[in-house]
Amino acid sequence: MNKLESQNLHLYYGDFHALKGISMGMKKNTVTALIGPSGCGKSTYLRLFNRMNDLIDNVRTEGVVLLDGKNIYSKDTIPDELRKKVGMVFQKPNPFPKTIFENVAYGLRVNGITHKTFIEERVETCLKQAALWEEVKDKLKKSAFELSGGQQQRLCIARALAIEPSVVLMDEPASALDPISTAKIEELIYELKAEYTIVIVTHNMQQAGRVSDHTAFFYLGELVEYDDTKKIFTNPKDIRTQNYITGRFG
């Protein structure tokens, strides 16, 4: 069974048909990269999986989106509960105006966890998973804003992991970072795959090649091609995919 799946999924922003019948599945413990030119629908598609599009006016969806085989757009799905299972990391690091420790502990506290030792252990585990622990273990009480951009982004990843999601969505997580921080985030994605299912939107073709197992190419709201990343970057089937990845349009 696929961890994530969409079946004949259509999405409209008012009259604008943004996603046109997308059907694809993502297996557990894999990294899937969504690529395509700006406005092709890849971020819209990503946001379907934690119902972030619900927050936008005039959005209408048709079709089915499944998490562990369950339709997350069914009436009995509570978006807040869904988002505990499906974490998200955004393009720009967005730490809360709190200490490093409290940023990671935040999700646990709003979920009613008060056990001090449990929270401390969880914060340490998540910071280690996000490859940030060694750099911040002596300044956990300092403001998160004192960290560099790359460190802030890893802190946001640690924060997303704290509530133990099984899926992590990443919307261009390294596009605002320098090459060293980018390399650390990519390394992290590779390591996190063992425990999480990851879907990443990226404009960086080489990044998609380096971190993902599968790649989906979106164009004008359609899923043009979805295949093993190696196949997409060596011998894509569709000429539009080839033109895009070789930089001939988009």
Place this chain on the structure above:
Amino acid sequence: MTHLDIELSKLKQDMTEMFVLVCSQLEKSRQSLVDFDKDLAREVRVNEKRVNSFELKLDRDCENIIALFNPVAVDLRLVLACMKINSNLERIGDIAEGIAQFVLSINSAPDRELIKSARLLEMFDTAISIVTDVMTSFETEDTKLARNVFMKDEFLDEINMAANTVVAEFIKQNLEKINQSLYMLSTIRKLERVGDQSKNIAEEIIFYVEAKVLKHKKKSDKISDGQ
């Protein structure tokens, strides 16, 4: 045209130039043998240095394109194919030089009768025509023409197989020409290798254009695959 397109088109042009140079080396080595023209043979030997430096330049260009442009898909296949074709062409250049060296080593003109009975000129002409075919196939991305090379190569194999008997018979009759006969046999072997190198090049062209890997496949599968 993107910057990468310009670089790839330059690479293709330079590869074609390498093809032309190697082909001309092969033709001159043939001519030097037929006419027993030692000056022409010397020219082939001198030009071999150009082939070698061209090989290094093309290797460096491929390396730079990979490092600076990160090509993918058909672009990457072109660069990878060029690297291998380049190396095969350089070996064909070595073969032409080897034949020129043979002309420079013998003291009298090669025996006409032996050239005829060993079918050396037929072999030369086929080898040159095969190299020309792969060059055209590379320029025009014509994989049908590339596949024809697999058939033509059989002709070279056939002459090569028969050569042992022919040369042995000649030696029996002309004991004073043993050296020359052995050189002749070695030239036939070299030309047979030109066919093999050209086959490798044809495989790389098919890999570049069709993304198919034909290496280590049976000849009949190579010819039928994709047609």
